Amino acid sequence: MRPSTRTIFLGLLAVIVVGIAVWVASARSRNVHDEIVTAASAHGRTALVGDDTALRLELGGALDVAPDGSLTTELDGTNEAALITAMEREGVGSILVGHAPVPPEDATTLRARLASYDALDSLACVHLTPTAALYVPRTELVLPPVLSGALAHVARAIVSGAAVPRVQSFPEPLRRIRNVEVMVLLSDGDRPRLWRSARGSSVARALITAATVARQRWTERESAMGGPLARILPTLDVSVQVLEEDGTLDSRAHAFVEMAFRPGHGVAFEHRGNWHYLLPDATRERGEGSAVQAYAALFSDQDMPAESLDRPDIRLYRSVARRVAISPAPSRAAPASVPSRLHDPDASLEGIDSL
Secondary structure (H helix, E strand, O other): OOOOHHHHHHHHHHHHHHHHHHHHHHHHHHHHHHHHHHHHHOOOEEEEEOOHHHHHHHHOOOOOEOOOOOOHHHHOOOOHHHHHHHHHHHOEEEEEEEOOOOOOOOOOOHHHHHHOOOOOOOEEEEEEOOOEEEEEEOOOOOOOHHHHHHHHHHHHHHHHOOOOOOHHHOOHHHHOOOOEEEEEEEEEOOEEEEEEEEEEOOHHHHHHHHHHHHHHHHHHOHHHHOOOHHHHHHHOEEEEEEEEEEEEEOOOOHHHHHHHOOOOOEEEEEEOOEEEEOOHHHHHHHHOOOHHHHHHHHHHHOOOOHHHHHOOOOEEEEEEEEEEEEEOOOOOOOOOOOOOOOOOOOOOOOOOEOO
């Protein structure tokens, strides 16, 4: 029995649809390939970690790959500084790691943390896909102890009401032009009390704005905060955090978004030159453990629909809060134990003023 015209038409239509889907997937794969290769090539030689056979086949020899095993000892350890030193010694500028799901409690070695797309102090994620992620040494802001101490001193002084210093009076590394977001956090030991962040064209400018606004906010809510800042500030630690990116998300599939965010990450997106984010703690609390739900809350804050997660004109990325300076409370004889990141599991947000 000969097939009907309608049957033939439906068959041809199915073939065309499948062909288009394959072409789109192939084009997307090429784009991902190009993005990873371009980002990695900008940093020199690349070390492949994880299922490097699959990675080699995917990349097709497009990268200058370091010899196998050159970083094995450090990757199987936990010392990030040692890994960075080894990368410099071997002339390795980036690490491309194949994804391998590892429970947080088991992700102890650097190899496991990288493979699970964790947040690291000395390595920043540049780009991540469902199968691989690219990490490079952090260069955004690494301060020597003398500058870290000076930054903390200035932050406390501004919050206390001292005259705001001129940008020109800051050391050159702090007034150097760079797009940066700085946060000033006031905390009572392990208990955050108030924070403010500001984006600026240098660390100095952003710090001045964040510290000034933090003081203003406390003054506005003095009764709710427990009293005058002049009386309470000596009992508070003042820390300076830098909010940094930790990887642009390649896919918008909900399963991938959930997988990509680890406890140390906050959800963030860029749209038309504007950046919006939730800190790691807020991501966990407002998302109730779901990065997709946290994004929905963040979009709602900007009067955008939850479906904005799927919009191609919005860049999704992960953010981390990294402490670069701290001024311990003068009323305590020894420095307080303050989380180096707001995503520290022991750092409760109860009582924090962040509005």
